[in-house]
Amino acid sequence: MSQIYEAMVLLDNDVVRQGYDSAKHVVTDTLKKYDANVHACRRWDERRLAYPILRKNRATYFLSYFEMPGDRIPAFRRDLELNERVLRYMLVAVDALPEGEAEQARAEDGADFTVPPPPEDDAIELVAEPTSELVDEEVDEEEMLMLDDKED
Numbered sequence: 301m302s303q304i305y306e307a308m309v310l311l312d313n314d315v316v317r318q319g320y321d322s323a324k325h326v327v328t329d330t331l332k333k334y335d336a337n338v339h340a341c342r343r344w345d346e347r348r349l350a351y352p353i354l355r356k357n358r359a360t361y362f363l364s365y366f367e368m369p370g371d372r373i374p375a376f377r378r379d380l381e382l383n384e385r386v387l388r389y390m391l392v393a394v395d396a397l398p399e400g401e402a403e404q405a406r407a408e409d410g411a412d413f414t415v416p417p418p419p420e421d422d423a424i425e426l427v428a429e430p431t432s433e434l435v436d437e438e439v440d441e442e443e444m445l446m447l448d449d450k451e452d
Contacts, residue, residue, distance in 0.1 A: 334372045353387045
């Protein structure tokens with residue numbers, strides 16, 4: 301027996317920049333791999349993350365509703381966990397497809413739908429800061445040289 305599920309999948313914005321359709325296929329192809337009956341799959345939003353995930357500050361959220369037998373869920377979850385393009389996901393069982401969700405997904409599939417490109421500020425850059433350890437090491441070397449001179 302199949303259950304209706306809701307999945308929120310956070311995708312790396314680098315995937316979305318390469319092409320929106322290919323980004324959406326990351327989600328839909330994984331669902332089809334497990335013979336899911338996809339009722340709706342759409343871009344929910346592109347947002348700043350509460351905390352960095354894999355050195356990213358932003359992600360594109362995909363919301364999907366599908367039916368899948370419960371015995372395929374563990375393998376589906378594992379596939380999402382192993383996919384490097386998926387930053388995070390949340391999967392919950394629902395009683396029914398929310399009203400209006402299928403219409404929103406169909407509108408997104410229309411020819412006049414355009415997705416705004418993600419902003420460029422999503423990567424975290426690490427800045428090397430000078431440490432006091434280097435100064436301490438230099439002092440230690442100088443002290444060692446002075447001690448060597450005294451012994452001679």
